[in-house]
Amino acid sequence: MLKKGKEEIIYLLNRSIEKFEIESGNQFNKNTNKKNYEPFAIFLSGISNDLPFTLEKFGHIPYELDRDSEKEYPFRKYDITGGQIRDALMGLVASPRSFLIDSCYIYLYGMGRSAFEKMPTDQELVAEIGDHEKKDSYTLMQENQQLKTELSKIKVNLSKSKRKYLRKSQLVIVSVIVLFLASIWVMSNKNEAYNELVKDYNIKPYTYTKSEKTALEGIWLNYIGSPQARLSDPNRERLIVLNISEIKEKNGYFTYTRYGSSFNHTGYAQFESPNVVSIHTKLNTLIGTTNSPRHSLLLLDSSKSYLNAISASWNFDVGAKNKIIGIREVYIKVGKGGKLTEILNAVENAECKCKIVKWEQPNGKIQEFHLKNMLLDTIQPAVIRTLIDKKSILLKELEDSVLLKIIK
Numbered sequence: 001m002l003k004k005g006k007e008e009i010i011y012l013l014n015r016s017i018e019k020f021e022i023e024s025g026n027q028f029n030k031n032t033n034k035k036n037y038e039p040f041a042i043f044l045s046g047i048s049n050d051l052p053f054t055l056e057k058f059g060h061i062p063y064e065l066d067r068d069s070e071k072e073y074p075f076r077k078y079d080i081t082g083g084q085i086r087d088a089l090m091g092l093v094a095s096p097r098s099f100l101i102d103s104c105y106i107y108l109y110g111m112g113r114s115a116f117e118k119m120p121t122d123q124e125l126v127a128e129i130g131d132h133e134k135k136d137s138y139t140l141m142q143e144n145q146q147l148k149t150e151l152s153k154i155k156v157n158l159s160k161s162k163r164k165y166l167r168k169s170q171l172v173i174v175s176v177i178v179l180f181l182a183s184i185w186v187m188s189n190k191n192e193a194y195n196e197l198v199k200d201y202n203i204k205p206y207t208y209t210k211s212e213k214t215a216l217e218g219i220w221l222n223y224i225g226s227p228q229a230r231l232s233d234p235n236r237e238r239l240i241v242l243n244i245s246e247i248k249e250k251n252g253y254f255t256y257t258r259y260g261s262s263f264n265h266t267g268y269a270q271f272e273s274p275n276v277v278s279i280h281t282k283l284n285t286l287i288g289t290t291n292s293p294r295h296s297l298l299l300l301d302s303s304k305s306y307l308n309a310i311s312a313s314w315n316f317d318v319g320a321k322n323k324i325i326g327i328r329e330v331y332i333k334v335g336k337g338g339k340l341t342e343i344l345n346a347v348e349n350a351e352c353k354c355k356i357v358k359w360e361q362p363n364g365k366i367q368e369f370h371l372k373n374m375l376l377d378t379i380q381p382a383v384i385r386t387l388i389d390k391k392s393i394l395l396k397e398l399e400d401s402v403l404l405k406i407i408k
Helices: 005-024 035-048 081-089 098-109 113-118 140-167 169-200 212-217 347-352 381-388
Strands: 218-224 238-252 253-259 265-275 277-282 294-299 307-314 325-334 339-343 355-360 366-371 372-375 394-395
Touching: 005 035, 005 081, 005 098, 035 081, 035 098, 081 098, 098 113, 212 265, 238 366, 253 277, 253 339, 325 381, 347 355
Parallel strands: none
Antiparallel strands: 218 238, 218 325, 238 253, 238 372, 253 265, 265 277, 277 294, 294 307, 307 325, 325 394, 339 355, 355 366
């Protein structure tokens, strides 16, 4: 019997990445940035998308044909993404996709999992009886234990260093006096430096009114046409994507959180002048890096049931196809308060092929939003469609290949 779940896929991915690095000559960091895993994910997808045709050759489980095989990566049925590899490698996936597992077995051993189980050639993948609690050297638990060991060594070294610190007490006293004098100088210049920073970065340039706060704060639906500019999707010309955002007041500005069908954004919004709002966001990453920064200008207008913003954004395509674009976005306010919860790895996600966000309203009612790419023609009211069709996109470079043309 072979190992299953996290223990199996973590071992397979580590071995596969080691082999890929040797063969390709490229080293990459195994951290939380899914972009680092994209070259390997594209390579492995070349194996996984052949699985419907390689049952007899490699001895794996049957896979049905992909009816959308003409699509490009990462929109094919058996495509593997950098995010999937990252999550599985870090032990966040309890039941990895079967085509990811079979692809690793084929790459490493030249056979699928079913054939390998009949004749295993790597004892590290064979489950031992009574060994359920055995640690996998590739798991995060093992890495954490290694860190604890290193920390213990550091504590011992610090204990030895105490005697040295005592002998240097006079130096410490002198250092404290120097720091105290330096702090006096810093405090004398603090106000001037702070005022310059506020001016140069245009921090909170306008004090908004109570009515402006009420108009901006709350839960918003965002209709965005950026999928229309993605080269990798042949059906992009009539697509839009639905996002949901939450805007909350905080210390004179507003925090901004946006849930999308593939990724989330985080950032802030501030009033620049009466009813004029700037929104600055970036992709929400686990390590806090700034990826795909974007800036929007929104004009509040109480006479309209919807608002549109102009944004400097991205088409969020794969790799080098990720391009800077100018784009119009439509905002519709649906309420205020309550709590947004993102639903992941549930049966409902598979059924709708989307991300689900639940809004628990202040009165206790629950409303669900299904976030995914959808056809522009299905959006109501109809006036919104004219605001986010392909004519609303401005390309950074003049290119005929990005947007599809309607042939009449």
